[in-house]
Amino acid sequence: MKEIVCDICKKKFKRKLSQINYSINHYCSKTCHYEARRLGIYTKCANCNNLVYKKLKDVLLSKNKKFFCSKKCSNKVIGQMYSRENHPNWKDGEFSYKEYMNKQDVEKKCVLCKKENPLVLVVHHLDKNRRNNDLKNLIWLCYNCHFLVHHYKEESDKMLKYA
Numbered sequence: 001m002k003e004i005v006c007d008i009c010k011k012k013f014k015r016k017l018s019q020i021n022y023s024i025n026h027y028c029s030k031t032c033h034y035e036a037r038r039l040g041i042y043t044k045c046a047n048c049n050n051l052v053y054k055k056l057k058d059v060l061l062s063k064n065k066k067f068f069c070s071k072k073c074s075n076k077v078i079g080q081m082y083s084r085e086n087h088p089n090w091k092d093g094e095f096s097y098k099e100y101m102n103k104q105d106v107e108k109k110c111v112l113c114k115k116e117n118p119l120v121l122v123v124h125h126l127d128k129n130r131r132n133n134d135l136k137n138l139i140w141l142c143y144n145c146h147f148l149v150h151h152y153k154e155e156s157d158k159m160l161k162y163a
Contacts, residue, residue: 001014001015001016001017002014002015002016002017002020004020004026005026006026006027006028006029006032007025007026007027007032007036008027008028008032008035008036009028009032011028013028038053038055039055039056040053040054040055040056040058040059041053041054041056041059042054043059043067044067045067045068045069045070045073046066046067046068046073046077047068047069047073047074047076047077048069048073050069052067052068052069054067096133097123097125097130097133097138098122098123100133100135100138101123101135101138101140104135106135106138106140107140108121108140109121109140110140110141110142110145111139111140111141112141112142112145112149112155112158113142113144113145115142117142120142120143120144121140121141121142122140122141122142122143122146123138123139123140123141124138124139124140124141124146124149124159125137125138126138126139126159139159
């Protein structure tokens with residue numbers, strides 16, 4: 001028996017001379033042998049920077065060359081990359097402003113009467129243009145205040161201070 005070093009983990013172990021002559025590479029365990037057969041690469045997760053192993057096939061077929069450690073990290077990054085105007089099915093955003101407001105750090109309460117019940121809140125466009133979905137143009141109103149703003153001039157004038 002002769003003492004040799006594992007090619008992967010550099011741990012010393014004993015092997016018969018005939019086994020040493022029989023193979024080119026020497027591994028102390030099946031785990032190290034399996035590790036040596038892997039052809040992929042270790043790369044950082046695009047979201048959390050954890051080290052993650054990816055197969056060579058996955059690396060070569062990747063379109064955006066971003067790799068993730070989990071579905072959670074993947075959904076977070078890709079969801080931000082392909083939201084709103086960057087999404088291939090994006091039309092003009094006429095109906096997506098409520099989702100956009102929910103994702104922003106805007107306090108969810110009516111700016112006129114201060115109600116905080118999310119069941120009665122709607123998004124109002126200050127310039128009354130539904131295609132202008134800029135965050136500066138959107139505010140939360142309850143159904144009652146929203147109706148008043150659209151149908152009564154006095155209530156509509158109150159909105160000028162938010163514009």
